[in-house]
Amino acid sequence: MSKFAIVSDSTVNLPPEYAETSDIVIMPLVVHWGGESYLDGVTIDAETFYARLRTSKDFPSTSQPSPGEFMAFLEKVAEEKQTDTILGVIVSSEMSGTFSSAVQAQKMLAESRPDLRIELVDSRCVSIPLGFQAMAAERARNAGMTIEETIEVVKRRGASTHTIFAVDTLEFLHRGGRIGGAARLLGSALQLKPVLTFADGRIEPLEKVRSRTKSLKRLIEIVEERLDGRQPKELGYVHAEADADLVKLRAMVDERWTPEATYTVVMTPVVGTHGGPGTLGIAFYAEDDLP
Numbered sequence: 226m227s228k229f230a231i232v233s234d235s236t237v238n239l240p241p242e243y244a245e246t247s248d249i250v251i252m253p254l255v256v257h258w259g260g261e262s263y264l265d266g267v268t269i270d271a272e273t274f275y276a277r278l279r280t281s282k283d284f285p286s287t288s289q290p291s292p293g294e295f296m297a298f299l300e301k302v303a304e305e306k307q308t309d310t311i312l313g314v315i316v317s318s319e320m321s322g323t324f325s326s327a328v329q330a331q332k333m334l335a336e337s338r339p340d341l342r343i344e345l346v347d348s349r350c351v352s353i354p355l356g357f358q359a360m361a362a363e364r365a366r367n368a369g370m371t372i373e374e375t376i377e378v379v380k381r382r383g384a385s386t387h388t389i390f391a392v393d394t395l396e397f398l399h400r401g402g403r404i405g406g407a408a409r410l411l412g413s414a415l416q417l418k419p420v421l422t423f424a425d426g427r428i429e430p431l432e433k434v435r436s437r438t439k440s441l442k443r444l445i446e447i448v449e450e451r452l453d454g455r456q457p458k459e460l461g462y463v464h465a466e467a468d469a470d471l472v473k474l475r476a477m478v479d480e481r482w483t484p485e486a487t488y489t490v491v492m493t494p495v496v497g498t499h500g501g502p503g504t505l506g507i508a509f510y511a512e513d514d515l516p
Contacts, residue, residue, distance in 0.1 A: 319426035390506025
């Protein structure tokens with residue numbers, strides 16, 4: 226048997242340049258739209274999704290894989306990778322039922338396939354910070370770490386990663402049921418351009434801001450506060466139909482920091498369903514003692 230396999234789900238938003246050579250296996254979530262169902266990143270891509278979202282009168286919804294589907298996925302990974310051990314780094318259990326499906330699949334496999342070891346990590350986040358954790362897992366494994374050591378690396382990466390983002394409207398988070406603690410900004414505050422973060426696996430508000438320009442400025446200020454004079458080791462931009470603001474945000478970052486690696490990802494259709502067009506954020510970490 227080979228070294229353990231690593232899996233994640235399609236909200237992971239691996240940077241395209243990293244995904245080209247990565248062997249992290251992705252379990253697609255599902256987008257439901259206009260009576261049709263699409264596999265995230267498989268039968269619908271981000272370009273098609275956002276083009277349709279601009280003109281569609283229907284609102285898409287999403288769903289996680291069933292436990293049975295996750296079980297079949299894990300068995301297929303074990304067969305194709307010729308391994309008896311799999312590590313899954315999964316979207317926050319507070320934001321999706323995907324982790325619950327994975328846990329149920331793990332329990333079913335413990336009975337039907339006791340030879341197959343499944344370990345799962347709840348990332349407590351989504352998109353590029355989830356990608357950072359999956360990338361950390363792959364780097365640790367490739368450096369020869371055991372699965373136990375790799376799990377600790379993933380948890381440390383999750384704890385050290387900061388994610389700050391701004392949405393153009395709270396409507397999509399609200400309609401998709403993923404608004405978390407930002408719900409207290411609803412009502413007359415729907416016109417706000419709030420600055421948000423992940424806390425305890427949920428979306429939480431950081432600032433109430435009433436213009437896009439101010440939200441981007443405040444986003445940078447918060448990043449600066451959290452770096453506290455350090456340089457980011459890796460920094461990722463994530464956006465959904467926010468090209469012009471992304472250019473502005475990059476310019477502000479470039480004036481202040483020189484990360485060792487910088488990535489840009491477009492929100493996958495499942496994540497974009499809940500964030501909505503205009504979402505723009507940064508994920509970063511500063512420590513340099515992990516693979």
